[in-house]
Amino acid sequence: MKKPFIKMHGLGNDFVIIDSRNNSYLINNETIKLISNRRFGVGCDQVIEMKDSKTADIFMKIYNSDGSEAEACGNASRCVAGILFASSPKKKLSIETISGIINAESEVDGNIKVDMGKPRFLWNEIPLNENVKEINFDQFSLKNGLTVNMGNPHIVFFVEDLNNININEIGPYIETYKLFPQRINIEICQIINKNKIKALIWERGAGKTLACGSGACAVLVAAYKNGLSNEKAEILLDGGSLNISWNINTNKHVIMSGPVSVSFLGDFSTLGIEK
Template sequence: MRVPFIKMHGLGNDFVVLDARREAIPAVTSMIAARIADRRTGIGCDQLVILEPADAADFRMRILNADGGEVEACGNATRAVSMLHGASATIETAAGLLRAEPGNDGATVDMGIPRFEWQDIPLAYAMDTLAMPVGWDGLENPAAVNVGNPHVVFFVADCDAVPLESLGPTIEHDPLFPNRINVNVATVENRTRIRLRVWERGAGLTRACGTGACATAVAAMRRGLVDRSVEVKLPGGVLQIDWGQDERIAMTGPATESYRGTFEWDHFA
């Protein structure tokens, strides 16, 4: 059975999209997702995205990381599938309903209202999530935010100097985070600009993370470090993050279709 796919990316955070809204595909297991995502023997991607019909939305989006684990939300993927859909859309995700509005070169996504209670991150035990009394090898007192998926944010003098490739997996798998965690290291450049690198849960170092940009911006705003509208510069490019007075986060940025193809399902099953 040959299955069509669409390769897309948002600022270099890349996806293989399987569109099952009109024609069903076989069940995607964690093993199959990891095999498709493998950059040497599969198609290669940070996330596998599956679009399906939905009753209470325009369509449903499922997201599986490169390790095969299913996650709740992905901001860059939401912009990408919004561009693919080509019109305003309400998208059902494991994190709830997201509203996306495509533009000329990208999309704006209503990412919803962030959560800050320790049990909503979740953490293993109660603590202040604005300045957590914990640290790992020089990274200390992070903030924690859930923006559909869980993030921990460290503010540092130079995020490029942090050995995130080694510290990222250690923090991701720390027992403090029962569902694991996305790890963000950020440098505030001025009141309207943040520089950010992200170790993404289940995917590793990434060129861009939309939910990470949202979480980092909101954490900086809560600490009074930046205004309520900021640019977040990631290795792959810039996202605009606005946190409205209604507490909802708007994320705006580009998304691109790279190419289309087909693959033999049995090669990965």
């Protein structure tokens, strides 16, 4: 029996998406690592499972490539919304995750817009192991990291020149630093102007990625709070650009918009993960 999947990406942040509503898959730490493996499996940053929801159009489970489960993923939300929009006349829908409901909208230019909700800033909401005034990593010349929870934990740093940053060295160290009990996503940014910010991404459980939707939201929020950007800005990532806005004067929600793409369709029949 075929076990179909869809390989999609948002700006190179790629996902293997499976629909468990009509098929049964063996989803565990071992099979997630196999699917995610770029040499022995399909290859992706995250594995996404679509399931029935009692409160939204779909329930989305998010698994990092190391087998751990993530609370939120903006680009995956846009990809899942793209699948649903393709088979429905709807222009708006809702996606349930373990961190809450994400509302999505199909835009006239083909982009998918999602409402990522309100950012949270309290130390126990990130969470941190203790309430600290400053977060610095002097060995990497990173100062005054701003932590924000966008459904998942992020820390954002601003530097003068991203060319001096080795994200592959910095990422693993900060991700697993003792201050972060659930580990953390890292964004290191360079301000181009108040409407444009360039960022490098290290995702918790996945490593260096070409893009991260919730990370782009965290970048905009941190930049605005530091007086470095307007409430709307283009976030330049290795895989392309996302447009992020923070409704700071209304409901305080962060809105993300950008493209999604289907890479290919396939099935898992030869991987041995069917039930």
